[in-house]
Every structure is written in C-alpha cells, then in structure tokens.
Amino acid sequence: MAQIPVEDGYMIIPNEKGKSVRLVGSYSPEADESFFPRRRRCPITGGPVEDVEFSAVGTLYSWTFLHVPRMGLVPFAQDGGYGVGQVDLPEGPRIQAVIEGDMGDWEIGMKMRTKAYKIAEDKEGNELCGFCFEPEVES
Amino acid sequence: MNRDVYVIGVGAHPFGKHGVPVGDMADVAGMAALEDAGIKFPDVDRLYNGYIAAGGMMTGVTFAKEFGLTGLPVVHVENASATGSTAFQEAVLSVAGGNAEIAMALGFDDMNRMGGMMAAGFSRPSIDTVLLPAAFFAMWAVRRMHDNGTTVETFAKIAAKNWNHARSNPIAQRRSDHEVTPEEVLASTMISYPHTSMMACAAGGGAACALVASEEVVRRLGDSRPKVKVLASQQQSEQYTKGHVFMGAVIGPSEMTRTTAQAAYEEAGLGPDDLNFVHVHDAFPIEELMYYELLGICGDGEGDKLVAEGATSLGGRIPFSPDGGLTARGHPGGPTGLAQVWDATQQLRGESGDRQIPDARIGMCHMVGAGSVSVVHLLARSD
Numbered sequence: 001m002a003q004i005p006v007e008d009g010y011m012i013i014p015n016e017k018g019k020s021v022r023l024v025g026s027y028s029p030e031a032d033e034s035f036f037p038r039r040r041r042c043p044i045t046g047g048p049v050e051d052v053e054f055s056a057v058g059t060l061y062s063w064t065f066l067h068v069p070r071m072g073l074v075p076f077a078q079d080g081g082y083g084v085g086q087v088d089l090p091e092g093p094r095i096q097a098v099i100e101g102d103m104g105d106w107e108i109g110m111k112m113r114t115k116a117y118k119i120a121e122d123k124e125g126n127e128l129c130g131f132c133f134e135p136e137v138e139s
Numbered sequence: 140m141n142r143d144v145y146v147i148g149v150g151a152h153p154f155g156k157h158g159v160p161v162g163d164m165a166d167v168a169g170m171a172a173l174e175d176a177g178i179k180f181p182d183v184d185r186l187y188n189g190y191i192a193a194g195g196m197m198t199g200v201t202f203a204k205e206f207g208l209t210g211l212p213v214v215h216v217e218n219a220s221a222t223g224s225t226a227f228q229e230a231v232l233s234v235a236g237g238n239a240e241i242a243m244a245l246g247f248d249d250m251n252r253m254g255g256m257m258a259a260g261f262s263r264p265s266i267d268t269v270l271l272p273a274a275f276f277a278m279w280a281v282r283r284m285h286d287n288g289t290t291v292e293t294f295a296k297i298a299a300k301n302w303n304h305a306r307s308n309p310i311a312q313r314r315s316d317h318e319v320t321p322e323e324v325l326a327s328t329m330i331s332y333p334h335t336s337m338m339a340c341a342a343g344g345g346a347a348c349a350l351v352a353s354e355e356v357v358r359r360l361g362d363s364r365p366k367v368k369v370l371a372s373q374q375q376s377e378q379y380t381k382g383h384v385f386m387g388a389v390i391g392p393s394e395m396t397r398t399t400a401q402a403a404y405e406e407a408g409l410g411p412d413d414l415n416f417v418h419v420h421d422a423f424p425i426e427e428l429m430y431y432e433l434l435g436i437c438g439d440g441e442g443d444k445l446v447a448e449g450a451t452s453l454g455g456r457i458p459f460s461p462d463g464g465l466t467a468r469g470h471p472g473g474p475t476g477l478a479q480v481w482d483a484t485q486q487l488r489g490e491s492g493d494r495q496i497p498d499a500r501i502g503m504c505h506m507v508g509a510g511s512v513s514v515v516h517l518l519a520r521s522d
Binding site for chain 2: 005006007010011033035036037039043044061062063064065066067068084085086088092093094095096103108130131
C-alpha cells in the first residue's frame with residue numbers, strides 16, 4: 001500500500017524509489033523569501049505568494065532528545081524518547097520536526113533528509129504520513 | 140500612557156499540586172487583593188480574567204459572581220503563558236485610557252488539567268503534531284552550547300538559584316527544605332537534553348490578582364505605604380526573522396524580547412542599568428540566560444559570566460526571579476504573570492521579608508506566551 005500525506009498541502013510523497021519526499025511551502029517574489037508551511041499571503045509584504053517545492057536535504061540547526069511524551073502521536077525511540085530538530089532548508093525556511101536517531105547521532109551542521117513517517121492508516125491500508133528528518137547518508 | 144496608573148493591591152493563592160478547586164483559588168487571590176488595596180468589589184470598574192485551562196466558556200464571568208453582581212464589564216483574556224501579563228496590561232490600559240478608575244486583573248489556572256485538554260485537541264492525526272515547548276527551549280540551549288560554549292553547569296546554577304530564591308516565598312510551589320545545589324539539579328531526571336526536571340518550570344495550580352487605579356484613586360485611598368507606579372506596559376507579537384519557524388507551538392524569535400524591552404525602556408525613559416530586579420519567563424534556564432542579554436543587562440554572549448559572578452542571585456547586582464521564577468515559584472498558566480506583579484509590588488513596597496532586595500525602586504516583569512507574544516512591564520516605587 002502507498003504512503004500518502006495525512007493532510008493535503010504540506011508535502012509530496014513520490015512513492016517511487018530514488019525520489020525524495022519534499023515539503024511544499026510558499027515563495028514571495030516581492031520579498032524573495034520562502035516560508036513553510038504555505039502562507040495565504042507574504043507575511044512581510046502582504047503581496048501574493050506562489051507554491052514552492054523545497055529541497056529534500058537541509059542542515060541541522062539544533063536538536064534535542066525528549067524523554068517526555070509528545071502531544072499527539074509519537075514514534076518512540078527504543079528507549080522511550082525521541083529526537084526533535086530544527087533543519088534549515090537551502091531555500092530559507094527553518095523546519096521543526098521529529099528527527100530519527102538517538103542521543104549521539106546528531107551534530108549541528110550535519111545534513112538531514114526529509115522523510116515520510118506513518119502516523120495512522122486508512123481503511124484501504126494506506127499509510128497516512130507526516131514528515132520527519134533523518135541523517136543524510138554520504139554516498 | 141495617557142494618564143498615570145498605580146498598582147493599589149495584590150493578592151495570591153499558593154501555587155502547587157494541592158488540588159484546590161480553581162474557583163476557590165481565584166476567590167482567595169481576588170479577595171486578598173481587595174483587602175490589600177483597602178477597597179470593596181463594587182469599587183472595581185472593569186475585571187479582566189486570565190486563564191488557559193481552568194475551564195470552558197463562562198468560567199471567568201461565573202467566578203466573578205462570587206465577588207458580587209455589580210454589573211461591571213468582565214472580559215476573558217488568553218495569551219498562553221503570557222495570559223496573566225496580558226490581563227494586567229488590559230487592566231492598566233483601561234485605567235490609562237480613562238475607561239476605568241479601578242481595574243482588576245485576576246489570573247487562575249491549573250496546568251495539570253491542560254494535559255487532557257491538549258490531548259483532546261490533537262487526538263485527530265494531523266501533520267502539525269505539536270512539539271512541546273520543552274523541545275523548543277532545549278534546542279535554544281543546544282545551539283547556545285554550540286555557539287558560546289555554555290555548559291550544563293551554568294544552566295544548573297541558574298535553576299538552583301531560583302529554587303533557593305523560592306525557599307522564603309510563601310506562595311511558591313517548590314519550597315526546598317535545604318539549600319539546592321547545581322549538582323542536585325544536574326542529577327535530577329533528564330527531560331529534554333540538556334534540561335533536567337529540576338530545570339523545568341513547576342506546573343501546578345494557583346491564582347494571583349492585581350488591582351490598578353488612577354492617581355486620583357490613590358490620593359483618595361491615602362495608603363501610607365510606598366506607591367507602585369506602572370512606568371511602561373508593552374506587548375509585541377512576532378516579527379519576521381531569518382529562520383522563522385511557523386509550524387508548532389513555539390515561542391517566536393528571541394529578538395521579540397529585546398524589542399519589547401526596548402519599547403518599555405523608551406516608554407519609561409530609562410534603561411537596563413536603572414533596574415533593581417527582573418522577573419522573566421524562566422520556564423527553562425536557557426531562557427533566563429538569554430534574557431540577561433536580550434533585556435540589555437549584559438552584552439551578547441556575556442550571560443554566562445553573570446551567572447559565574449552570582450550577579451543575578453539575591454544579594455547580587457541585579458537579582459532575577461527573586462521569588463523563584465517559573466522554575467520554583469511555579470507556572471500554573473493564567474496567574475503566572477500576575478504572580479510576578481504580586482512579588483514586584485511587595486519588593487517595591489519593602490514587604491518581601493527574607494527575599495527583600497534592599498532599596499528596590501524599579502523592577503521589570505517579562506513574560507512570553509506561545510504562539511507567540513512577549514509582554515514587558517516596568518514598575519517603580521513612587522514616594
């Protein structure tokens with residue numbers, strides 16, 4: 001069964017090998033700035049924005065590892081906690097999300113790749129997904 | 140402000156996990172403030188209730204009926220952690236603008252009820268699975284450690300200081316029976332690296348109240364104690380910065396605190412060197428450390444030095460959170476900002492007992508609220 005976004009308008013999941021999950025946001029030509037998630041209008045100028053598909057790989061700005069439950073649904077690490085990071089995408093936005101791995105796996109400045117992760121399942125057995133980041137494996 | 144505003148009365152119900160019904164706590168705090176001011180509820184022209192999780196609609200106006208059916212306007216204010224501060228600001232502005240001679244800001248809440256409320260709100264699978272504020276502030280801390288070489292010991296020293304400040308505060312949630320050491324703070328349970336449970340703010344229930352009034356009322360009441368004047372009342376929401384985070388329950392750019400404080404300094408015509416003490420939103424010690432710099436108490440990157448010197452402890456150059464702060468006095472939600480005003484008013488009157496700051500003349504109350512907003516008040520002793 002396929003992976004599909006749990007909500008429309010935030011991400012693209014290609015479901016094809018070799019193609020990356022991408023976040024979708026807004027670009028303001030007037031301000032020459034990009035935002036995530038999508039904005040109704042440019043928060044700086046008030047002018048129109050257009051959809052933009054962001055790069056899949058960004059840079060880790062900061063991280064933490066939580067030992068307390070998260071509000072909502074949680075993919076717990078083996079020891080009961082989970083990582084959270086802020087990832088700067090090349091187009092500008094800073095994305096705050098769950099990061100895969102455990103204490104010691106992350107370093108500020110490392111490359112992180114956007115990934116889909118299962119939050120729930122629909123009646124047809126499709127995986128309803130949100131997004132997270134995983135450390136980029138150097139090839 | 141169009142005309143001068145004074146704090147004429149404060150009251151509070153102790154913070155803690157004592158399970159006292161919120162309505163009872165609100166009543167205790169409100170009646171204590173009225174008694175402190177030497178007035179009766181019918182003297183109050185406007186009431187601003189501040190609560191987040193205390194109850195659903197009608198809660199504030201229902202509680203107000205216990206004080207009396209006087210027909211006064213009653214408003215519910217909510218701004219996350221800055222709820223009490225925002226209710227206080229609304230009360231101040233109503234007097235400053237001439238819409239009230241006496242206004243009441245009453246905060247009450249029980250943070251332990253929030254878990255269920257929030258969980259219910261996010262039970263539907265959604266992409267915006269809210270990350271705890273604990274995660275956000277921990278990421279401030281990790282980045283600070285990377286950029287400035289700040290150590291976990293510095294965070295532990297700040298938290299231990301606030302635990303010890305709360306020891307003589309009768310409304311504090313965490314009143315340790317011994318001097319708390321940084322080692323003890325570091326040895327407590329890890330919550331969100333690098334923050335441990337003793338660094339995290341105390342979540343419980345409580346209530347706090349402040350009454351503000353015009354100069355004419357102050358003159359009429361003839362209170363012989365030192366007067367407490369509101370020198371500045373400022374609130375800001377987020378402005379766009381590079382790396383702006385839009386999604387998740389976050390406190391916005393830290394610069395918001397700097398610009399709100401600058402606006403308050405300008406309104407009052409003074410600067411950070413004029414302050415005798417500061418109350419901040421110290422939900423985690425990284426916040427207090429960064430606010431030393433953002434409020435202009437020291438230069439950027441010099442906060443760690445301030446901690447090493449003990450400058451922000453009682454007895455130091457500029458005590459921060461002299462009542463224990465969110466760390467140890469507690470953070471029930473709605474009343475938190477008003478508990479700052481409660482303590483600041485007593486400090487300025489010289490009524491703070493063991494934690495009294497000698498000759499305290501000007502104090503700051505700062506809060507941030509998720510979403511997000513920043514609120515800064517400057518209060519001064521006015522003889």
